[in-house]
Amino acid sequence: MDVPLKHKSCVSESRPVACELCDVRERSICADLRPQELSHVERIMSRKTVAKGRAIMAEGEPNEALFVVVTGSFRLTKHLEDGRRQVTGFLYKGDFAGLRTTEENPYTAEALEPSLICHFPHRFLDEAARVSPGVKDRLIARAQTEYHKAQDHIVLLGKKTAEERVHSFLLSLADSIGEAPHQGRRRTRLPMPRQDIADFLGLRLETLSRTLASLKKKGRIVDVTRNDVVLVLDDH
Amino acid sequence: MDVPLKHKSCVSESRPVACELCDVRERSICADLRPQELSHVERIMSRKTVAKGRAIMAEGEPNEALFVVVTGSFRLTKHLEDGRRQVTGFLYKGDFAGLRTTEENPYTAEALEPSLICHFPHRFLDEAARVSPGVKDRLIARAQTEYHKAQDHIVLLGKKTAEERVHSFLLSLADSIGEAPHQGRRRTRLPMPRQDIADFLGLRLETLSRTLASLKKKGRIVDVTRNDVVLVLDDH
DNA sequence: CGAGTATTTGAAGATCATCAACTGTCGTGG
DNA sequence: CCACGACAGTTGATGATCTTCAAATACTCG
Numbered sequence: 078m079d080v081p082l083k084h085k086s087c088v089s090e091s092r093p094v095a096c097e098l099c100d101v102r103e104r105s106i107c108a109d110l111r112p113q114e115l116s117h118v119e120r121i122m123s124r125k126t127v128a129k130g131r132a133i134m135a136e137g138e139p140n141e142a143l144f145v146v147v148t149g150s151f152r153l154t155k156h157l158e159d160g161r162r163q164v165t166g167f168l169y170k171g172d173f174a175g176l177r178t179t180e181e182n183p184y185t186a187e188a189l190e191p192s193l194i195c196h197f198p199h200r201f202l203d204e205a206a207r208v209s210p211g212v213k214d215r216l217i218a219r220a221q222t223e224y225h226k227a228q229d230h231i232v233l234l235g236k237k238t239a240e241e242r243v244h245s246f247l248l249s250l251a252d253s254i255g256e257a258p259h260q261g262r263r264r265t266r267l268p269m270p271r272q273d274i275a276d277f278l279g280l281r282l283e284t285l286s287r288t289l290a291s292l293k294k295k296g297r298i299v300d301v302t303r304n305d306v307v308l309v310l311d312d313h
Numbered sequence: 314m315d316v317p318l319k320h321k322s323c324v325s326e327s328r329p330v331a332c333e334l335c336d337v338r339e340r341s342i343c344a345d346l347r348p349q350e351l352s353h354v355e356r357i358m359s360r361k362t363v364a365k366g367r368a369i370m371a372e373g374e375p376n377e378a379l380f381v382v383v384t385g386s387f388r389l390t391k392h393l394e395d396g397r398r399q400v401t402g403f404l405y406k407g408d409f410a411g412l413r414t415t416e417e418n419p420y421t422a423e424a425l426e427p428s429l430i431c432h433f434p435h436r437f438l439d440e441a442a443r444v445s446p447g448v449k450d451r452l453i454a455r456a457q458t459e460y461h462k463a464q465d466h467i468v469l470l471g472k473k474t475a476e477e478r479v480h481s482f483l484l485s486l487a488d489s490i491g492e493a494p495h496q497g498r499r500r501t502r503l504p505m506p507r508q509d510i511a512d513f514l515g516l517r518l519e520t521l522s523r524t525l526a527s528l529k530k531k532g533r534i535v536d537v538t539r540n541d542v543v544l545v546l547d548d549h
Numbered sequence: 550c551g552a553g554t555a556t557t558t559g560a561a562g563a564t565c566a567t568c569a570a571c572t573g574t575c576g577t578g579g
Numbered sequence: 580c581c582a583c584g585a586c587a588g589t590t591g592a593t594g595a596t597c598t599t600c601a602a603a604t605a606c607t608c609g
Binding site for chain 1: 389391393397398399401402412413414419420449450452453454456457459460461463464465466467468470471472473512513514515
């Protein structure tokens with residue numbers, strides 16, 4: 078039902094890339110670069126494939142680069158001392174992580190599926206910013222967007238019921254990676270396992286499962302399988 | 314329950330200020346400005362007093378300036394369509410809000426007490442950034458800090474129990490505005506009412522009250538009154 | 550001092566968590 | 580090709596935490 082992949086390891090596959098042709102460029106930090114700037118960026122960045130499960134940033138470790146998701150998806154996690162895990166967010170194509178921090182990454186980023194990223198070492202990024210001042214504004218704007226998404230999630234966790242959380246999550250997932258709406262319905266892939274969704278929504282696995290079943294019974298979900306879901310878009 | 318938000322002016326009191334003497338400068342965006350840059354900043358910014366309860370930014374409205382808290386404190390709130398309110402954070406001295414956004418503020422910022430802010434119109438800030446490139450880096454760094462704080466709060470809301478939430482909150486409040494630790498204890502002002510704390514921690518007012526009582530009984534709090542609390546610092 | 554608001558406390562109930570068993574799915578190897 | 584094992588997900592029964600509704604008490608300000 079979906080693409081099986083025989084991926085090799087987390088081998089970096091740096092090869093000439095045409096940013097001009099990149100389909101996440103307008104959604105990313107490269108969006109406002111002019112042609113000659115773009116060619117400069119092409120020289121400093123590299124593309125890498127990331128195997129499912131591999132971490133490109135680990136909580137507590139220093140990070141030396143910013144990366145942009147080209148294809149695939151990632152989960153961001155933080156841990157409490159006793160091991161409890163919270164998924165703080167997901168990254169889909171066009172999203173990024175790894176803006177320069179003090180010393181240590183405050184969270185971990187792991188691939189949910191074989192993915193492709195653009196990799197910008199910070200020291201080169203500084204240089205790029207000198208050439209194209211717009212880059213920093215872009216970074217500020219994107220950092221703000223991430224912050225606002227985090228605030229929305231705070232509202233979800235602080236005020237919404239289990240059913241509202243699950244429904245909100247599915248809708249926003251559909252906005253990120255869903256197919257185009259079709260006859261009041263929308264199919265979306267679920268790149269992450271149930272446990273990750275539960276840990277993101279502050280629910281237990283079992284509660285998530287029951288809530289999905291309940292949403293289906295109520296007709297807000299047409300069907301949900303391990304890897305995808307069809308939502309009913311109520312327009313009111 | 315609708316609070317009249319029709320207050321536009323917050324009694325601005327623009328007067329000559331000596332940034333040199335500002336006691337939040339090293340914690341704020343002005344930190345890395347050199348003397349001549351500082352004098353430039355002094356010309357573009359203004360200080361304002363803000364009365365208790367007054368909003369300096371309102372959810373859904375455009376914002377035209379960045380502000381830095383000099384004294385006092387603010388609460389940040391977001392609302393769901395049905396009126397449920399989530400407090401997404403608090404601002405204390407040295408914190409800021411109002412980084413340029415797309416069009417509308419995603420949240421509201423209201424003074425918890427009579428406060429003093431520095432006010433930087435965005436158009437002037439752009440100018441300042443041209444003169445002092447470090448300003449943008451500073452903004453990026455601070456935006457990251459806010460994002461990381463938001464992520465910590467997501468962990469709190471997603472994984473912690475009521476007691477852990479309250480205790481974590483009190484400790485971090487103490488770090489922001491508490492007195493110096495003294496004999497394993499630390500007194501902290503509580504500038505916000507119980508309802509704001511509850512709305513921040515994703516708890517009901519009554520649960521917060523009961524949890525505070527429970528923490529006192531367990532000896533982690535020496536005493537708590539309406540306006541302040543004395544914490545026991547356990548150094549396990 | 551007294552009205553209005555903030556906070557605390559009590560009792561009952563709902564939501565979500567926990568523990569446990571069961572079902573479905575996928576990949577591997579006989 | 581089918582069987583098996585491991586893992587992912589679902590479902591059920593019970594219970595704890597937190598919420599809800601209600602009322603009392605404490606505090607603040609005119």
